[in-house]
Amino acid sequence: MTVDQLTDAAEMLERITPRGTWCSLRVVRNIEESYSVRDDVLLPPSNSEDSGAMVTVVDGAGLGLAATSDLTIGGLYQAARVAQQWARATGTQGVTDFSKAPRPQKSGHWTHAIAEPWQDVSKRQIIDRIRAACDNMKTDDRIVQRTVSVRRVRTETTIVTSDGIRIEQSHDRVIPWLQVVATDGEDVQKRTNGGRSDAQLGGYEVLDRTGFDDLPASIAADTIETLLSPICPTGVMDAVIGPAQMVLQVHESIGHALELDRILGDERNYAGTSFVKSDDFGSLRWGPEILNVVIDPTIEGEVCSAGFDDDGLAARKTHLIERGLLVRGIGGALSAQRMSCAEDAIAVSRACSWNRPPIDRMANLNVEPGQTSLAELIGGVEKGVWLDVNSSWSIDDQRWKFQFGVEDARLIENGELGGRVKEAGYRSTTTPFWRSLDAVGDADTWQVRGTPNCGKGEPNQMVFVGHAVPACRFRGLEVFGREG
Numbered sequence: 001m002t003v004d005q006l007t008d009a010a011e012m013l014e015r016i017t018p019r020g021t022w023c024s025l026r027v028v029r030n031i032e033e034s035y036s037v038r039d040d041v042l043l044p045p046s047n048s049e050d051s052g053a054m055v056t057v058v059d060g061a062g063l064g065l066a067a068t069s070d071l072t073i074g075g076l077y078q079a080a081r082v083a084q085q086w087a088r089a090t091g092t093q094g095v096t097d098f099s100k101a102p103r104p105q106k107s108g109h110w111t112h113a114i115a116e117p118w119q120d121v122s123k124r125q126i127i128d129r130i131r132a133a134c135d136n137m138k139t140d141d142r143i144v145q146r147t148v149s150v151r152r153v154r155t156e157t158t159i160v161t162s163d164g165i166r167i168e169q170s171h172d173r174v175i176p177w178l179q180v181v182a183t184d185g186e187d188v189q190k191r192t193n194g195g196r197s198d199a200q201l202g203g204y205e206v207l208d209r210t211g212f213d214d215l216p217a218s219i220a221a222d223t224i225e226t227l228l229s230p231i232c233p234t235g236v237m238d239a240v241i242g243p244a245q246m247v248l249q250v251h252e253s254i255g256h257a258l259e260l261d262r263i264l265g266d267e268r269n270y271a272g273t274s275f276v277k278s279d280d281f282g283s284l285r286w287g288p289e290i291l292n293v294v295i296d297p298t299i300e301g302e303v304c305s306a307g308f309d310d311d312g313l314a315a316r317k318t319h320l321i322e323r324g325l326l327v328r329g330i331g332g333a334l335s336a337q338r339m340s341c342a343e344d345a346i347a348v349s350r351a352c353s354w355n356r357p358p359i360d361r362m363a364n365l366n367v368e369p370g371q372t373s374l375a376e377l378i379g380g381v382e383k384g385v386w387l388d389v390n391s392s393w394s395i396d397d398q399r400w401k402f403q404f405g406v407e408d409a410r411l412i413e414n415g416e417l418g419g420r421v422k423e424a425g426y427r428s429t430t431t432p433f434w435r436s437l438d439a440v441g442d443a444d445t446w447q448v449r450g451t452p453n454c455g456k457g458e459p460n461q462m463v464f465v466g467h468a469v470p471a472c473r474f475r476g477l478e479v480f481g482r483e484g
Contacts, residue, residue, distance in 0.1 A: 008073055010160040013080065017162040021059040021087070022103065023080060024165075026310060027071065028052060028354035029156040035126055036149035037134040042127060052354035057083040062091025063098040067355040101337040102345045104161055106314060110169040110307025113300065114203040118152050118172065121204045126150065129207070136216035137180050140224050145181040148216070150174065150207065151452070153464075159312045167308050173464060174206035175199045175452050178215055180223040189422060191223040191407050195390035197247040199303045199450035199464055209301065222408070225420050232409055232424035232481035238381045239426065239477045242388025243447035245406055246367065246469040251451065253430045254286075254293055255362040255465070257399035258320055259456075260331030260339055262360075270458050272397025275430065276329070278339060284326040287434035292368040293321035295330065295346055302364045302466035303450035309347035310358040318346045320365075335360050352461035359457050364466035370440025377439055377473045379415040385479055386410040386417060387424060403427040423482035436477065441470030 010025075017023045029051045036043040052069040053076060064086030068079040130148045137146040152174050159167040178193040193215050200206040207213070241249065261267060262274045276284070286293075297306050297315035306315050311333050320328050329339075332349030336342050349358035378386070392405035409424030410417050428436075450466040 010166065012073055012077055013160065013162040017057075021057060021084070023058075023083075023162040024056045024104070024312065025076065025160050026054045026056070026354065027158045030353060031154040032152070034149060034151035035123075035130055036147070037127075037130045038147045039145060040131065040134055042131070045123070050353065053079065054351070054354050054357065055079045055083045057087040058098050059084060059087035060091040061094065061097040061099055062087040062089065063094075064088070064090065065357050096334075096338055098334070100342065102313060102333040102342050104159065104165040104167065104308070104312030107166045108307055108314070109167075112171070112201050112305060114172055116204040118154075118174075118203050129213070133178065133212060133216045137178070137220045139217060139220045140182065142182045142184055142224060142227065143180055143220060144183055145179075147177070147179045149177045151177070157310065159308070159310075161312065165312060167312050169307050171201060171303075171306070172203060173199055173201055173303050173452070174203070176207055176210055176212050178219055180220050182223045182227050184227055187227060189223055189227045190391075191219045191226060192389065193219060194244045194449065195248070195407065196453065197244050197390070197449040197451055197467070199452045200448070201301050201303055201305060226407070226422045229420040229422045232385065232421040232479065234480040236476055237479050238384035238412075238473065238475050239479060240377045240381060240384070240386050240412065240471060240473050242386065242408070242471050243445065243449065243469050244389045245387055245404070246472060247449050247451065247467040248390045248393055248404065250293070250365060250367060250467055250469055251362065251454070251465065252393060252395050253399060253402055253433065254321070255330065255365045257430060258329045259360045259362075260329045260335035263329060264335060264338060267456065271456050272399070275398045275400045276326070280326055281329060282325070282327060284431075285324055285435070286321050286326045286431060287324045287437050289323040290370050290440045291321055291324045291434060291437055292319065294319050294366050294368060295348060296364050296366050296468070297347065299364055299366070299448060299466070299468055302448050302468055303464040304363040304466040306347070306363065309349045309363070310351045311349040313345060313347040313349065315347035315363070330362060330365075331360050332358065350463055352463050356457070356459070356461050359461065361456065361463055362454065362465045364468065366466075366468040367440070367470060367472070369443045369446040369470045371442055372439040372473070373442055374445050374471055377441055377445070377471055378412055378417055380439060380473060381412040382414060384412045385421070385424065386412055387426060392425070399430060401429050421481070424479065426477050426479045428478060433474065433477075436474045437472055438475050439473040441472060443470075445471040
C-alpha cells in the first residue's frame with residue numbers, strides 16, 4: 001500500500017468504528033529469495049512476494065479478526081465489517097473480556113542497520129559465492145554430499161489503529177546454511193555451520209559476519225575427523241555446552257515452557273502444555289543466581305530485535321528469570337490480561353504473516369553473559385565433555401523431560417580439551433538440569449544467533465527466534481553415546 005492509501009485506511013477505520021469499539025489494521029509485505037548449490041549443482045532459485053492485511057475489532061468484550069489480500073479501501077472495508085461481526089458474536093459467548101487487554105500507546109518507526117543492502121548485490125555475485133563455498137568443501141573422497149544455501153527474507157509491517165496510532169517497522173533477515181555429509185562405508189556423519197542457528201538481521205554483510213567463506217573447509221575437516229572418532233562414552237559427567245547447542249537448550253526448555261498461552265492451555269491440542277503453573281512466577285527457583293534470562297529487543301543483528309510487536313506494544317528488555325528466580329512469562333497483551341497481570345504484558349505477540357493472528361512467541365530470548373572465560377569453564381572439569389551444535393532433539397509435551405544430540409563433542413580431561421568423539425547426546429529434566437549450572441561464560445563466549453524455524457499454533461505459524469547465549473558448564477549431566 002502507498003502512504004496515501006494507508007492514510008485513507010486509517011480514516012476508514014475511524015469512520016467505520018462505532019462508539020465504544022476499537023479497530024486496528026496490520027499490513028504486511030513479505031519478500032523472500034533463496035539460492036542453493038548441492039554437490040556443485042545450482043538448484044532452482046526461489047523468489048516470492050506476499051502482501052495482505054489483518055483487521056482486528058474489539059466490540060465490548062468481544063474480539064473479531066478478518067484477513068484479506070485485497071488492499072484496496074473497499075477490500076479493507078469489507079474485512080473490517082467481517083471482523084466487527086465476529087466481535088459482536090463473541091462478545092457474549094467468550095470467557096475473556098478483550099476490551100481490557102493492553103493496546104498500543106505510541107506511534108513509531110523502527111528499522112535496523114544494514115551495511116550492504118541485498119538489492120545492491122547481483123544474483124550472479126551471490127550464486128558465485130555459494131558455488132565457491134560448496135567447492136571449498138570438496139576436500140576428501142569420503143565426503144559424499146555438500147550443500148550450501150543462502151535465504152533472505154524482508155518483512156515490512158505497518159499498524160494503524162482507530163485511535164490514531166501508526167507504527168512502521170521492517171526486518172531484513174539472512175540465513176546461511178552449510179552442510180557436509182561423509183561416509184567410510186560403515187558409518188555416516190554430518191556437520192553444519194551451527195544446526196540452523198545462524199540467522200541474523202542485516203544485509204549481504206551477514207555472510208561475512210557469520211564466517212561464510214572460511215567455514216566450508218573447516219566444516220569438511222571436522223566431518224572427516226568426526227567420522228574417524230570413537231563413540232562418546234556413556235556416564236554421568238560434567239559438561240561444557242557451547243553457544244550453538246545452548247540455542248536449542250534455551251529454546252526448548254525455557255522458551256516454550258514459559259509461553260503464557262501454553263500455560264493457559266491454548267496449545268494443549270498441538271504443541272502441548274507446560275509444567276510451569278501460574279503461581280510459579282515469583283516463587284519457582286529455576287536455577288542458581290548466576291542464571292539471568294531476558295527478552296531483549298535491542299541487540300544489534302539479532303533476528304527478533306524490534307521496536308514493537310504485532311499487536312503494536314512497544315518492545316523493551318525484560319527479565320524472565322532473574323538471579324535464578326522465575327519472575328515473568330512470555331506473554332503479550334491478551335495472555336497477560338487473561339492471567340490477570342495486564343501490566344506485565346511484553347512485546348511478544350507475533351504472527352508469521354498477515355493472514356495469522358499474533359500469538360505468544362519467543363522473540364530475542366537470551367541468557368546474559370557471566371564472568372567465566374572459556375578456558376576457566378573447561379579448566380574446571382576434571383573428567384567430562386564439550387557439547388556443541390545440535391543434531392537431534394526430543395522433549396515431552398510439558399517441556400520437562402528432554403534429550404539432545406550434538407554434532408561437535410570432545411572429551412575434557414584434567415581441565416584440558418581432548419580428542420573428538422561422535423554420536424554424543426545428553427538427557428535430563430528441566431529444572432534439575434538448570435540447577436546443575438555452576439558457571440556461565442563471559443562476553444567472549446556469548447554469541448548472537450537465531451533460528452528461522454520455530455513452529456507453533458493452529459494453523460501452524462513458523463517464525464524466526466533470536467537467541468544470544470554464552471557457553472555454560474553443568475555438573476553431573478547424563479551423557480551417552482550411540483548405544484547409551
